[in-house]
Amino acid sequence: MRRSTILIPAGVLAVAGGLTGAVLWLTQPTYDDRVNDCARALKEPHTERGEGRPEECVGVKDGDFSALVVDAALDESGWVDENGDFDKNKMLDDVGGDLP
Numbered sequence: 001m002r003r004s005t006i007l008i009p010a011g012v013l014a015v016a017g018g019l020t021g022a023v024l025w026l027t028q029p030t031y032d033d034r035v036n037d038c039a040r041a042l043k044e045p046h047t048e049r050g051e052g053r054p055e056e057c058v059g060v061k062d063g064d065f066s067a068l069v070v071d072a073a074l075d076e077s078g079w080v081d082e083n084g085d086f087d088k089n090k091m092l093d094d095v096g097g098d099l100p
Contacts, residue, residue, distance in 0.1 A: 034059050035068070042072035 038057035057065055074080050079094065081087040
């Protein structure tokens with residue numbers, strides 16, 4: 001058998017395997033995609049989600065997950081203004097206090 005009979009199919013298989021691996025790697029969601037999916041999942045009603053960390057939040061770092069939980073809780077409480085920023089006055093109105 002000639003060497004080219006073995007090398008050409010082996011080279012074609014190596015290139016095809018490399019291209020397949022590259023495509024699979026490039027189609028994986030980025031960390032930002034996971035965080036955005038997690039944020040959306042946390043804003044769903046609690047009755048649909050149940051308890052614990054939603055499946056969409058697997059792979060999100062603990063510190064980022066905690067920040068997303070606080071953000072979702074503030075959003076749900078109505079203490080966020082139209083820009084998405086915490087509004088101390090809305091919180092104080094809710095709890096019946098006055099600004100110092």
